[in-house]
Amino acid sequence: MNFSTLSGYYEKLEGTSKRLELIDILSKLFKQARADEIAEICYLIQGRVAPFFEPIEIGMAENMVAVAIARAFNKKKADVIKIYRKLGNMGKAAQELSRNHKSQITNHKLTASEVFEELLKIAKFSGEGTVEKKVSTLSELLKKLDPISVKHVVNIPLGTLRLGIGGPTVLDALSLSKNHDKSFRPILEDAYNKTSDLGFVAEIFFKKGIEAVKNTKIIVGKPVRPALAERLPSAEEAIKRLGREFAAEPKFDGFRVQVHLDRSGVQLFSRNLENTTHAFPDIVEGVKKEVKAKTAILEGEAIAYNPVTSEFLPFQETTKRRRKYKIEEMAKKLPLVIFAFDLLYINGKDITLKPYRERRKLLESIVSKNGGVVKIAEEKILKSAKEITEFFNKAISEGLEGLMLKKLDSPYVAGGRGFHWVKFKRSQAGELADTVDCVLLGVYTGKGKRTEFGVGGLLVGVYNDKKDEFVSITRLGTGLTDDEFRKVNEISKKIKVNQKPARVNSDISPSYWVEPKVVLEIQADEITRSPIHTAGRDKDGSGYALRFPRLVKFREKDKRAEDATTVDEIKKLYNQQFSHHKTPTSHKASRGKVIDKERFL
Numbered sequence: 001m002n003f004s005t006l007s008g009y010y011e012k013l014e015g016t017s018k019r020l021e022l023i024d025i026l027s028k029l030f031k032q033a034r035a036d037e038i039a040e041i042c043y044l045i046q047g048r049v050a051p052f053f054e055p056i057e058i059g060m061a062e063n064m065v066a067v068a069i070a071r072a073f074n075k076k077k078a079d080v081i082k083i084y085r086k087l088g089n090m091g092k093a094a095q096e097l098s099r100n101h102k103s104q105i106t107n108h109k110l111t112a113s114e115v116f117e118e119l120l121k122i123a124k125f126s127g128e129g130t131v132e133k134k135v136s137t138l139s140e141l142l143k144k145l146d147p148i149s150v151k152h153v154v155n156i157p158l159g160t161l162r163l164g165i166g167g168p169t170v171l172d173a174l175s176l177s178k179n180h181d182k183s184f185r186p187i188l189e190d191a192y193n194k195t196s197d198l199g200f201v202a203e204i205f206f207k208k209g210i211e212a213v214k215n216t217k218i219i220v221g222k223p224v225r226p227a228l229a230e231r232l233p234s235a236e237e238a239i240k241r242l243g244r245e246f247a248a249e250p251k252f253d254g255f256r257v258q259v260h261l262d263r264s265g266v267q268l269f270s271r272n273l274e275n276t277t278h279a280f281p282d283i284v285e286g287v288k289k290e291v292k293a294k295t296a297i298l299e300g301e302a303i304a305y306n307p308v309t310s311e312f313l314p315f316q317e318t319t320k321r322r323r324k325y326k327i328e329e330m331a332k333k334l335p336l337v338i339f340a341f342d343l344l345y346i347n348g349k350d351i352t353l354k355p356y357r358e359r360r361k362l363l364e365s366i367v368s369k370n371g372g373v374v375k376i377a378e379e380k381i382l383k384s385a386k387e388i389t390e391f392f393n394k395a396i397s398e399g400l401e402g403l404m405l406k407k408l409d410s411p412y413v414a415g416g417r418g419f420h421w422v423k424f425k426r427s428q429a430g431e432l433a434d435t436v437d438c439v440l441l442g443v444y445t446g447k448g449k450r451t452e453f454g455v456g457g458l459l460v461g462v463y464n465d466k467k468d469e470f471v472s473i474t475r476l477g478t479g480l481t482d483d484e485f486r487k488v489n490e491i492s493k494k495i496k497v498n499q500k501p502a503r504v505n506s507d508i509s510p511s512y513w514v515e516p517k518v519v520l521e522i523q524a525d526e527i528t529r530s531p532i533h534t535a536g537r538d539k540d541g542s543g544y545a546l547r548f549p550r551l552v553k554f555r556e557k558d559k560r561a562e563d564a565t566t567v568d569e570i571k572k573l574y575n576q577q578f579s580h581h582k583t584p585t586s587h588k589a590s591r592g593k594v595i596d597k598e599r600f601l
């Protein structure tokens with residue numbers, strides 16, 4: 001496919017924010033793609049040259065890109081910046097200069113693959129002279145493209161290609177491109193959940209067909225989208241779902257780590273599938289020494305832990321380890337322990353379909369008993385609500401977050417919330433039983449004292465996974481410390497956009513919109529119905545809203561926007577409020593406090 005054909009599709013995609021139209025346009029694009037270029041096209045439409053989990057960023061600053069544009073079209077950098085200021089987008093500025101450039105090539109024959117290769121080259125330059133190499137490669141590339149292609153290619157290294165295409169949209173379009181309907185979507189999604197790589201799945205689909213996609217196995221080196229837990233209002237409800245006997249483990253309040261081990265070494269992936277290997281050299285070393293397997297994929301929760309006193313440190317301490325600089329120094333100061341809780345792959349075999357109790361046995365067989373870094377999460381096999389409450393109390397009194405209950409015969413279900421895992425978290429009286437992970441949608445600029453922070457309030461939303469869009473659920477004006485307001489300001493300045501983003505559905509407008517990217521964990525007292533917000537809006541125009549919201553933590557490092565709480569989960573939480581004496585708000589517990597048994601049960 002010629003790149004100019006692809007950029008024609010970029011134009012069409014940019015022109016709509018309606019999901020069905022996006023899917024339709026994308027499926028037409030995919031129909032035109034060959035099997036050996038479909039993977040590259042899948043990455044390019046998301047502004048990437050690799051799957052999201054690979055730490056390959058084209059990453060060029062505005063200044064660098066402006067120099068490349070100036071060189072390509074015989075202008076001065078200052079001229080480029082001037083037009084950029086006028087048009088508000090570097091791609092548009094480059095397009096205008098390209099249009100007016102006399103020696104513009106008219107016979108545009110660069111293919112999508114060739115452009116992909118050049119962009120990949122730019123991403124991979126390193127060491128001495130990197131800036132010059134990136135600038136000259138980009139400027140040479142721009143010279144060979146038509147004005148519309150120039151616009152889109154410029155937006156890729158800047159990360160400003162905003163087509164609003166999420167994973168579910170690509171999966172629907174892939175199905176539609178080969179099957180005239182969306183019926184292949186669940187199979188494609190399953191393979192995506194196992195590999196987190198849209199390009200990889202699309203290539204199998206195009207080269208080998210849907211049966212081959214069905215047989216996709218998990219692979220060391222490609223992160224598996226994590227299995228997630230459901231919430232239930234009471235221990236009795238949990239027992240109904242989990243069966244006569246079930247496993248219970250403490251819910252550690254750290255961050256999830258997926259460990260991939262093979263002959264080439266150890267790789268670590270975060271909850272949102274980022275490769276975080278470089279950030280945790282202590283875990284990497286610990287796994288090498290303490291996990292006895294040739295190849296394995298295991299999961300655990302990393303938490304700062306004092307082995308001398310057996311004390312778990314609070315999340316605020318653990319999270320200090322997620323940093324870009326002074327990594328070794330912090331690793332010594334605040335060593336992490338990983339509490340392993342599941343095994344997905346062992347010595348060349350995908351074991352996700354084996355029942356949990358077998359996976360757990362295999363996990364125990366490969367983790368050294370007396371290691372200092374990798375430990376097995378404590379597990380109890382329970383049968384009654386009374387036992388759940390006792391174990392829950394013990395976990396809380398040790399400063400942990402609550403309990404995870406697990407069905408003994410369930411497979412590992414990648415990428416989905418299900419009743420194979422049920423979570424119970426500590427919460428204060430008068431609070432919702434769980435926090436809500438919201439996506440920052442926009443910012444209200446400050447008034448009075450808050451002008452100093454640049455932020456006076458926030459508009460946040462949740463994710464509607466059926467429609468692949470973000471819907472508003474509350475405004476947040478209080479419940480943030482001064483430092484948190486400053487942090488929000490810092491983050492939102494970087495992701496500020498001029499108009500409501502394609503995937504945002506909201507009736508109210510903040511002072512400015514941001515790209516839906518940053519997840520904030522929010523505690524509220526209650527979920528109410530409200531005509532203001534679009535979350536779960538019904539025919540009568542009533543949606544859901546959070547009452548008395550306050551910020552618990554920033555989750556920008558371990559959750560992607562699509563990992564935020566979904567509208568369906570909000571509905572469930574809303575209904576659970578009314579389940580009478582079993583109401584989750586009757587959990588009366590806090591860190592270090594033992595809960596009142598009667599009320600929890």
Ligand code: ATP
Nearest residue numbers: 227228229249250251252255256301341377404423
């Ligand atoms: P949360 O915000 O409550 O951590 P989440 O959306 O990340 O939730 P859930 O499925 O709701 O995910 O809860 C499971 C999370 O709890 C896992 O992602 C993991 O990070 C953490 N966790 C802590 N201890 C355990 C455990 N023993 N088993 C499984 N997960 C655990």
